[in-house]
Amino acid sequence: MFRIQTYMKTQSENLSAQESLDIITGMIEQAKGSVQKNSFYFLLWGWVVVLANLAVFVLIRFTDYPNPFIVWSITIPAAIFSIIHGIRKDKQSRVSTHLEKISAAIWIGFGITCFTFIIFGAKIGWQINPVITIMCATPTFVSGVIIRFKPLMFGAITLWVLGVASFVVGSSELQFLLSAIAITLGYLVPGYMLRSHEN
Amino acid sequence: MFNDLDPLLHSQLRLAVMSLLISVESAEFTFLKEKTNSTAGNLSVQLDKLSEASYITIEKGFKGKKPLTTCKITPKGIKAFEDYVNNLKQYINK
Numbered sequence A: 001m002f003r004i005q006t007y008m009k010t011q012s013e014n015l016s017a018q019e020s021l022d023i024i025t026g027m028i029e030q031a032k033g034s035v036q037k038n039s040f041y042f043l044l045w046g047w048v049v050v051l052a053n054l055a056v057f058v059l060i061r062f063t064d065y066p067n068p069f070i071v072w073s074i075t076i077p078a079a080i081f082s083i084i085h086g087i088r089k090d091k092q093s094r095v096s097t098h099l100e101k102i103s104a105a106i107w108i109g110f111g112i113t114c115f116t117f118i119i120f121g122a123k124i125g126w127q128i129n130p131v132i133t134i135m136c137a138t139p140t141f142v143s144g145v146i147i148r149f150k151p152l153m154f155g156a157i158t159l160w161v162l163g164v165a166s167f168v169v170g171s172s173e174l175q176f177l178l179s180a181i182a183i184t185l186g187y188l189v190p191g192y193m194l195r196s197h198e199n
Numbered sequence B: 001m002f003n004d005l006d007p008l009l010h011s012q013l014r015l016a017v018m019s020l021l022i023s024v025e026s027a028e029f030t031f032l033k034e035k036t037n038s039t040a041g042n043l044s045v046q047l048d049k050l051s052e053a054s055y056i057t058i059e060k061g062f063k064g065k066k067p068l069t070t071c072k073i074t075p076k077g078i079k080a081f082e083d084y085v086n087n088l089k090q091y092i093n094k
Helices: A019-034 A040-062 A068-092 A096-118 A128-146 A149-167 A174-199 B012-023 B030-037 B038-054 B075-093
Strands: B026-028 B054-064 B066-073
Touching: A019 A174, A019 B012, A019 B030, A019 B075, A040 A068, A040 A174, A068 A096, A096 A128, A128 A149, A128 A174, B012 B026, B012 B030, B012 B038, B012 B054, B012 B066, B012 B075, B026 B030, B030 B038, B030 B066, B038 B054, B066 B075
Parallel strands: none
Antiparallel strands: B026 B066, B054 B066
């Protein structure tokens, strides 16, 4: 492997073109590995959304509970927790890359869009589940590309396919079951793979 | 040889720092120190030289109670780095 120590010799030493090139490529390679691989958000949101979907499915199918959608309010503390975690991580990180900023911008934009669709759910015939599942696919895929992690890209494709299936199923409690499966395959499975990769 | 190579960049540590900074948005002193495997004193001197030439900006602040130095490459620094690489290419192609 390229040894960093070898070129941190004295300042006055003459560098050959090849040595210069080695320093440049070596350092760029070092910096490239600095994009944070953050499985935290995939695991947090994966579990929150899967459990909420399953709870809504169970409440609709097996009980007469009048307001099953109240379960979704668990996303509020999850969002607050995500923001706190993000700020804390940002303070801890010693290097900030442009790709991380792009990634954060895409996910924040996705969050705002989700929130908008939830507020105006009635306008889209309450097809929130398929819409959000399909929308999830894009930032997940982009994250996979940024950190060069194929399982996330495959997860994104799964999200898209199951989102489409959710449209096909139409307005029924089955949409919640499909979403739970989609998020398990699209977030949790790649999320845990990413975590074992980080360690 | 290497007459038209920017002398400010044609130094091991300064070139290493610039190569790191060209790849990231900003980096802390400790990150640069670790990646270049340099001593704090030497790194600090070289950063000042780059900063004097306006190739980088150095921001000093605090993270909690610890002093924090954050470095960023400037457009002038990016241009100098690109010129350096282009000149280097000519030497290699010769």
